[in-house]
Amino acid sequence: MKAIRHFGIVVSDLEKSLHFYRDLLGLKIKRDMLEEGEFIDTILGLQGVRVHTVKMISQSGDTLVELLEYASHEGEKREHYEIFDIGASHVAFTVEDIDQEYQKLQQEGISFTCEPQVSPDGKAKVTFCFDPDGVPVELVQQLTN
DSSP states (O other): OOOOEEEEEOOOOOHHHHIIIIITTOOOEEEEEEEESHHHHHHHHHOOOOOEEEEEOTTTTTOOOEEEESSSSOOOSSSSSOOSSSSOOOOOOOOSHHHHHHHHHHHTTTOSSSEEEEEEEEEEEEEEEEEETTOOOEEEEEEEO
């Protein structure tokens, strides 16, 4: 394996998710497209797929996130995901100033598990919040020692 290419997050409301990932977390839209047809049906093993896909990139350019809003298929909506649920459990972003991000996101009504905490080894400050669909999002500030 050469590298992690991207990770995808299925969303229930693309505009709410864009507000969170673009406007609040600062990801930039790289590509916005509607995917449908034989190719997407074949690779997903489904029929009649219509999915609005927005590819977003981090400020450093090394992380690609796909937000996917399916018009053709409806998934199970949860209140929020537990960190111990089976499958991909969360996404983590490195931030410059976690206390500033925490305050900004709290003012926007984003819920958190706790205030930012310093890791036992003192190398990072960490907290978790939840995106509009309840997906856990870890915010990490690397600390210099």
